[in-house]
Amino acid sequence: MSLDPATIRRIAKLSRIRVEDAEVAKLQTELNAILGWIEQLNEVDVSDIEPLSGGATMALPMREDVVSDGGIAEKVLANAPDRAGEFFAVPKVVE
Amino acid sequence: MLTDFSIAAAAKGLRNRAFSARELTQAHLHAIDALNPRINAYITVTPELALAQADTADKALAAGEAGPLAGIPLAIKDLFCTEGVRTTAASKILSPFIPPYESTVTAQLKRDGAVFLGKSNLDEFAMGSSNMTSAFGPVENPWKRRGDDDTILVPGGSSGGSAAAVAARMALGATATDTGGSIRQPASFCGIAGIKPTYGRCSRYGVVAFASSLDQAGPVARNVEDCAILLNSMAGYDPKDSTSANIAVPDFAAAVGRGVKGLKIGIPREYRPEGLSAEIEALWQQGMAWLRDEGAEIVDVSLPHTKYGLATYYIVAPAEASSNLARYDGVRFGARVEGHDLGDLYERTRAAGFGAEVKRRIMIGTYVLSAGYYDAYYLRAQKLRTLILRDFTDAFRTVDALLTPTTPTAAFAAGENMDDPVTMYLNDIFTVTANIAGIPGLSVPAGLDGKGLPLGLQILGRPFDEETVFAVGGSIERAAGFAALPRIRAGVAL
Numbered sequence: 043m044s045l046d047p048a049t050i051r052r053i054a055k056l057s058r059i060r061v062e063d064a065e066v067a068k069l070q071t072e073l074n075a076i077l078g079w080i081e082q083l084n085e086v087d088v089s090d091i092e093p094l095s096g097g098a099t100m101a102l103p104m105r106e107d108v109v110s111d112g113g114i115a116e117k118v119l120a121n122a123p124d125r126a127g128e129f130f131a132v133p134k135v136v137e
Numbered sequence: 138m139l140t141d142f143s144i145a146a147a148a149k150g151l152r153n154r155a156f157s158a159r160e161l162t163q164a165h166l167h168a169i170d171a172l173n174p175r176i177n178a179y180i181t182v183t184p185e186l187a188l189a190q191a192d193t194a195d196k197a198l199a200a201g202e203a204g205p206l207a208g209i210p211l212a213i214k215d216l217f218c219t220e221g222v223r224t225t226a227a228s229k230i231l232s233p234f235i236p237p238y239e240s241t242v243t244a245q246l247k248r249d250g251a252v253f254l255g256k257s258n259l260d261e262f263a264m265g266s267s268n269m270t271s272a273f274g275p276v277e278n279p280w281k282r283r284g285d286d287d288t289i290l291v292p293g294g295s296s297g298g299s300a301a302a303v304a305a306r307m308a309l310g311a312t313a314t315d316t317g318g319s320i321r322q323p324a325s326f327c328g329i330a331g332i333k334p335t336y337g338r339c340s341r342y343g344v345v346a347f348a349s350s351l352d353q354a355g356p357v358a359r360n361v362e363d364c365a366i367l368l369n370s371m372a373g374y375d376p377k378d379s380t381s382a383n384i385a386v387p388d389f390a391a392a393v394g395r396g397v398k399g400l401k402i403g404i405p406r407e408y409r410p411e412g413l414s415a416e417i418e419a420l421w422q423q424g425m426a427w428l429r430d431e432g433a434e435i436v437d438v439s440l441p442h443t444k445y446g447l448a449t450y451y452i453v454a455p456a457e458a459s460s461n462l463a464r465y466d467g468v469r470f471g472a473r474v475e476g477h478d479l480g481d482l483y484e485r486t487r488a489a490g491f492g493a494e495v496k497r498r499i500m501i502g503t504y505v506l507s508a509g510y511y512d513a514y515y516l517r518a519q520k521l522r523t524l525i526l527r528d529f530t531d532a533f534r535t536v537d538a539l540l541t542p543t544t545p546t547a548a549f550a551a552g553e554n555m556d557d558p559v560t561m562y563l564n565d566i567f568t569v570t571a572n573i574a575g576i577p578g579l580s581v582p583a584g585l586d587g588k589g590l591p592l593g594l595q596i597l598g599r600p601f602d603e604e605t606v607f608a609v610g611g612s613i614e615r616a617a618g619f620a621a622l623p624r625i626r627a628g629v630a631l
Binding site: 045050053054056057058059060061069072073075076077079080082083084086088091092093094095096102103105114117118120121122123124130132133134135 | 235237350376379380383444445448449451452466467468471472473475476477480481483484485487488496497499501503504507514516517519520522523524526558559
């Protein structure tokens with residue numbers, strides 16, 4: 043299947059990446075080339091095959107539900123592009 | 138020169154006080170001063186920190202309390218968080234980021250006394266096979282085609298800075314990471330050794346995430362023993378990474394000299410794609426002959442789903458990347474571009490902060506996970522993953538390890554393979570299935586092509602059997618006697 047310009051814009055929106063009108067055609071060509079190449083997987087019969095999510099073969103471990111860290115607000119905020127007191131600051135969201 | 142030592146020999150020299158850790162570190166800092174403006178292997182150099190660590194190592198050596206890596210100068214791929222030292226992932230979006238914590242792998246290297254020279258260059262977020270996608274500029278491979286000092290070759294990727302730094306003697310070894318071949322391919326292109334251990338062997342805590350089910354840290358160094366020494370320090374269970382394996386770390390270095398007598402080595406017949414160069418085929422045959430001479434039995438095996446490895450990877454890896462990279466939104470850390478509302482801020486920040494390859498992968502990943510397409514792409518890829526793992530499991534019933542070429546070509550020139558993304562992806566055709574299956578893979582420099590460029594052979598092994606992989610790699614290394622040097626290196630600025 044082939045992606046049209048509207049789909050490219052929709053994917054960009056879902057990805058939260060601003061795409062200028064002039065970039066759409068190039069992205070359409072590139073993403074369609076990649077997806078076209080991926081289509082080769084349709085040759086393989088995967089009925090009755092269980093999906094595998096990862097390389098780790100062991101079960102994920104459980105741990106105690108306890109606080110093991112914290113009280114480091116300054117460290118956490120040190121890399122913030124903008125802050126207000128002990129909070130991250132962003133443009134106004136709710137009027 | 139001090140920069141020519143192996144890690145094993147340097148550790149011995151430091152213990153015998155033949156030279157100090159400060160002298161060894163200074164020699165490497167001089168090499169970096171001379172070569173880095175051209176090679177661009179380091180994004181950040183930390184001379185003061187390195188010399189302070191060297192002085193600490195000298196004190197520990199004098200007191201007889203030195204760790205196994207005391208005074209060994211290393212490059213750290215700029216994907217490992219280092220407390221108080223900028224960590225960029227070679228991306229504009231992380232260019233202002235100074236981690237408040239240390240990755241487990243680098244913490245363990247520090248525990249053992251290593252000296253960190255700086256943070257090495259890579260493809261942006263480790264997405265690439267040429268180091269051309271770094272926001273901090275490409276890395277030059279210190280090797281040159283014979284008689285052609287002008288053409289700039291790529292070091293491979295994504296760990297291109299780590300591999301170039303080690304090859305050019307700007308570090309004795311380096312940390313690296315491998316999601317589809319990012320340790321083994323640059324090692325092969327730069328004439329050095331590198332191992333991607335079993336998934337779960339090294340903690341991923343504090344390593345900037347790309348594709349979490351495929352990412353694995355490992356070392357690059359100038360020989361197999363040095364890789365084993367570094368991996369011994371880097372590996373081990375870490376409760377901070379829920380996929381870290383609670384399995385004892387054996388003495389990898391002891392396995393390097395074990396030999397291959399009685400081992401069965403599989404040769405996968407699917408690793409001969411159309412157009413594989415005659416030189417690489419010949420080197421592969423030579424590798425088989427070396428192992429046979431050392432007492433191994435060479436066995437033909439089949440890995441029937443090999444050809445689907447890359448396409449599977451280019452669904453799974455972008456899907457995981459689109460999720461992992463959602464955190465870069467200009468709010469809690471990293472670069473921000475202001476917008477008229479929060480959504481606009483996100484979109485502008487990510488448009489300006491990510492490079493073209495990263496954006497492509499996020500968008501592909503978003504698409505294959507989106508409603509209506511999940512089953513057709515992502516679920517199908519996960520089923521292919523089962524089939525690829527099954528191929529290896531079946532093969533390892535009859536053989537102890539597999540021998541393959543590491544890459545389909547030697548290092549290519551900067552600008553080549555850039556026309557369309559898929560051509561670049563094909564570089565990882567021999568390496569990517571090890572990530573999909575989670576098995577260990579080692580690249581060993583084994584010879585030169587007709588133009589004088591290094592070529593590597595790859596050894597793949599059973600999960601958590603790096604020892605056999607090291608044993609086979611050690612045998613190949615001894616038989617190959619690879620002694621060629623890159624054109625540009627410490628003391629030879631060109």
